[in-house]
Amino acid sequence: MEHSFDVIVIGGGHAGCDAAHAAARMGAKTALVTLKISGIGVMSCNPAIGGLGKGHLVREIDALDGVMGRVADKAGIQFRLLNRRKGPAVQGPRAQADRAIYRSEMLSEMQRHQNIQIIEGEVVDLLMESGAVKGVSLADGSEILARAVILTTGTFLRGVIHIGDVSRPGGRMGDSPAIRLAERIDSFGLPLGRLKTGTPPRLDGRTIDWSQLENQPGDDEPVMFSFLSQRPSARQVSCGITHTNERTHEIIRDNLARSAMYGGYIDGVGPRYCPSIEDKVVRFSDKPSHQVFLEPEGLDDPTIYPNGISTSLPVDVQEDYVRSIKGLEAVEILQPGYAIEYDYVDPRALDLRLGVKGIPGLFLAGQINGTTGYEEAAAQGVVAGLNAAAFSRDLDEITFSRTDSYIGVMVDDLTTRGVTEPYRMFTSRAEFRLSLRADNADQRLTGKGCDIGCVGATRAEAFQRKMDALAAGRAILEDRTYTPRELGEAGVALGQDGNRRTLYQVLALPDVNFEQLSALDERLADLESEVALQLKRDATYANYIERQKQDVMAVKRDESMAIPADFNFEAVDGLSNEIRAKLGRARPGNLAQAAKIEGVTPAALTLLLARIRKDTRRKSA
Secondary structure, eight states: OEEEEEEEEEOOSHHHHHHHHHHHHTTOOEEEEESOGGGTTOOOSOSEEEOTTHHHHHHHHHHTTOSHHHHHHHHEEEEEEETTTSOGGGOEEEEEEOHHHHHHHHHHHHHHOTTEEEEEOOEEEEEEETTEEEEEEETTSOEEEEEEEEEOOTTOBTOEEEETTEEEEOSBTTBOOBOHHHHHHHTTTOOEEEEEEEEOOEEEGGGSOGGGSEEEOOOSSOOOSSTTOOSOOSOOOOEEEEEOOHHHHHHHHHTGGGSTTTTTOOOSBOOTTSOOHHHHHHHTTTOSOOEEEEEESOTTOOEEEEETOOOOSOHHHHHHHHTTSTTOTTOOEEEOOEEEEEEEEOGGGBOTTSBBTTSTTEEEOSGGGTBOSHHHHHHHHHHHHHHHHHHHTTOOOOOOOTTTOHHHHHHHHHHHHOOSSOBOOOGGGOTTTTTSOSTTHHHHHHHHHHHHTOSOHHHHHHHHHHHHHHHHHHHHHTSOEEOHHHHHHTTOOOOOOOOOEEHHHHHTSTTOOHHHHHTTOGGGGGSOHHHHHHHHHHHHHHHHHHHHHHHHHHHHHTTTOBOOTTOOGGGOTTOOHHHHHHHHHHOOSBHHHHHTSTTOOHHHHHHHHHHHHHHHHHHHO
C-alpha cells in the first residue's frame, strides 16, 4: 500500500508534533508516523515545560502559531515565572503539567488539523532516488512516499537503558530502540556520536510524609505560555521541597562503583547542567545537601517526580538513598530511575534549515541533533517542519537569525559549533538577549510567521490588534517633549538639566509609572493594562539594547585581535569557571577562535575583549 504526502515526520514526541503541525500550517499534506498513537505527546522525563531560556523558546514557538505553548497552558497545574525579581530579559515562564492532559491535548491538536494524518508503524528504512529522499518503508513492508522526511527519533537510535550494572535495549522505559533505522543512517556516512540522559525514580505520593516538607505553591498571577491564553484551565496544585543529606551522600559514595556511569558501563556524555545525583555528590563534595523538588505528575495520578535526583544506580541503592531523605522515609518507588544512552548526528552536518547537507529532502530535529529538553526539541521541530514543507512545495527556505530569536541562536550554535554534551538553551548564549525577551516573542516573530504563511487567522488578527494598540500608545508617549519642571510637577524626580524629554524616554526610568504620566497626557489613562505593561518593558530596555548592539559590533570588529600566548584567562573578571577552563585548555589565538569554542558566550567575548584592551594599554603605558 502506498500513500503520497508532501512531508513525512518520523516520531510523535515534542519535536515530531511541532514539526508535523508546522508543515501542516504551511499547507503541506503531512504524515506523522509513530510506533503507537498513545505515545504522541508523552513527557518522557520531567512533567514540566519552560524555565530559563527554555521558556523563551516556548514563547517563540507560540508566536509562530506552534502547539507546545497552548498545550502546556491547558495541561498546566502550577505556573511560576522564574527570576520574577529580575528584569524581563532573564525571566522564564515555567509550568508543571499533568502528563495525561498534555498527552490528550497534544493528540487532539494533531488529529484536529486537516493536513495531518497519523500512521502507526515502525519506520525501518528511507527510500532514496538519485541521492534524494522520496519516502519511507515500514516494518510491515508498506511504503509511504513524500518529497521531504523529518527524523525526530529522540533517544531511540540504538538506545540502551542502564540501571546499575544491568543494561538492555530501549528507546525509553517500555519501548524498543530503533536499530534498523540507525543502520540506515550509518549508510549515509554522517558523523555520529553517543550521548546520555537520565531520569530519577518515580515515587508514590501516597507514601510521602508531606507534613514534614516545605510547600511550594505557584504564582498568584500565573504567566501563561501562549499569547492567546488568558488563564489556567486545570486545577492548580503545590509542589513539595526536601533535601538530600550526609546519609544520602554516604550511601551514594559507597555504591559509586555500582552506578552505570561510574562503573564504566556508559560511553555517552551526559548533560552537565542537569547532573545525576551521583555527579552532584562527586563534583560538589563540599555541599552537605542538594534540593529536591517533588513534582506531581498529574491531578489524578499519585506519581511524584523527584526533580534533582536522577540516577543510574541499582534499584536497591535507589531505595536506600531515597528513603534517607526527609519526608521519604517510607516512600515506595513506582519506577526506578535509569540512564539512557543513544546515537546522535553531529549537527554540523546540517544547514540552517536543519536539512542534511548533501541529502535533499532529509531533515533532522530534536535529540537526534545532540540537544536535550522538550523545548529545544519542539523549536527545532518548527524549523524543520516549516522548511520541509517549503522544500516539498518549491518555496524559499525559512531561516532564523541570532538577532531575532533564541530559535536562531540555537540553530546557529548547533550547525556551526556542534556539541560535546547535550545542548541546553540558556539566555547567556544570545548576544541580543535584552531584545530577545519572552514578553516580546510575538513582536519579533508573529509578523514573520504571517509573511511565510504559518500563522492562522485567529492569531494574526489578535496580533494585529495588539500591534495597533502598541503603536497608538507609543505615538501618544512620543507626541511631545516635557521640561524637567513639568515632569517634576507630575511627580517624576529628575535633575533640573534643562533637557526636554518625551514621555517614552521618561517611562524608561525605573520608578515611573503610567499613573504619573497620565497626569501629563490623559489619553494614557485609556490604554489597556497589558499594552501599558508592554510599553513600559520596551521603553525600559531601549537604551540598553542600543548599548548591547554597540558591544556586539565591537566584538565583531575586533575578531582578528590576537590573544597573547601567555594571556591569563583566570584574571578575566566575570567569566564562569567553566568558560575559563575551556579557554585555558584551547588557548585560542584570537577572538574569532575563542568564539568557536562551545559554551563561550557573546557576553564572555565582550569581557575577554575588554581585558585584552586593558592589558594592552597597561603594557604600552
